Amino acid sequence: MHKSVYDIIKKKKDGQKISAITSYDYTLGSLCDKAGIDILLVGDSAGMVMLGYENTIPVTMEQMCMFTEAVSRARNNALLVADLPFMSYQASIEDAIKNSGMLIKSGADAVKLEGGNSMVKTISAIVDIGIPVMGHIGLQPQTTMLSQGYKVQGKTKDSAIKLIQDAKEIEEAGAFSIVLEMVSHEVAQMISETVSIPTIGIGSGVGCDGQILVVQDLLGMFEKIKPKFAKRYLNLNDDILKALENYKKDVESGVFPAQENWFSMDNDELTKLRN
Structure with missing residues (x-):
């Protein structure tokens, strides 16, 4: 029996750190699951890592369903979360519900979407029909990258307050966890101490309840981008x-x-x- 969202929430309550990995295919997904990773995230970053896109914007629902199906066949123990790609949920709540359902039918246990206050009603609507949602604030590759580029979030008092408020509202909307991407470590820790649901950090410091990396970054297989926060445990590229x-x-x-x-x-x- 694989993990549920309740198992992930309980880990925070018990003071246990949560391990998460972004994975896109059967082969590496099997190894991640066998290693005992708590959460496998089928991220829309597959567009860059697996398909060679410049960013995540071109990724389609059909592609996300294909990657999700592959990883779902690989896992036996981990919770499986899948990203809703760009414009699969922003236009309407109806789109968000329909496309969330497609990812669940493809094998996901939960879906992830980006955005704070503007996405609260959407999160609530998806949760109301019984689909667990993981939030995502801080650097948002689908939107923040378009307007601000690649920069750390929460470095000023006002931006920090906005992030903390967004996290609270995401929790109140019914999300079971929140990804904090490239948030200053002080603010990420404040958020983690403020909300009762787990925070999963990527480039946001040790104060988060869990951490996530792209498996190809961890293994040293992806050379195009080398983010500071991605610790390389191997250098398989060479x-x-x-x-x-x-x-x-x-x-x-x-x-x-x-x-x-x-x-x-x-x-x-x-x-x-x-x-």
């Missing part, structure tokens, strides 16, 4: 590149395939064939 170069050399020199890599006929049948 190792994979070296392995591929060695494969190419072995093919060109005839070292690969070797006898242990191919299949043979029975000698009697081979003799008959030659005759």
Whole structure:
């Protein structure tokens, strides 16, 4: 039986930190789940990491459903949350409910959407039909990036107060947790101490109730962007590149395939064939 939103909420109540990973495919999703990660997030960052887009804006519902289905087949233990992509929920509450339902049908246990006060009614409507919602404030790749670029949030008193108010309203709307992305660590800690639901930080300091990273960043597989907050536990990019170069050399020199890599006929049948 995999984790539920109540298991995640209980971890905060019990003073236990929450581990989360953004994952997009069956292979890495299986490893993340096997490692005991609490939350697998199928993020719309798949557009950049898996599809090569410049940002998350072009990602479609169909693509998010495909990635969600893949990761859902991989997990046995983790809670599975899927992102609602850009313009799948902003235009109307009806769109938000319909598209949330599509992600749940694709295997998600909950959905995530970006925005504070402006999204409170939408969050409440999705929760009212029985779909758990994870909020997301601070740097919002779908919107903040368009207007402000890549910058830390909550560095002034007024912006900090707005973030704290947004977090409270998201909680009151019924969300079960909130992602805090690139929020100053002081403000992230204040939010975490203010709301009763778990906060999941990314670039927002140790005061959050949990942390999330993109698995390709953690493993050192994605070179296009190297955010400061993404600790690299491995540097697989170099190792994979070296392995591929060695494969190419072995093919060109005839070292690969070797006898242990191919299949043979029975000698009697081979003799008959030659005759």
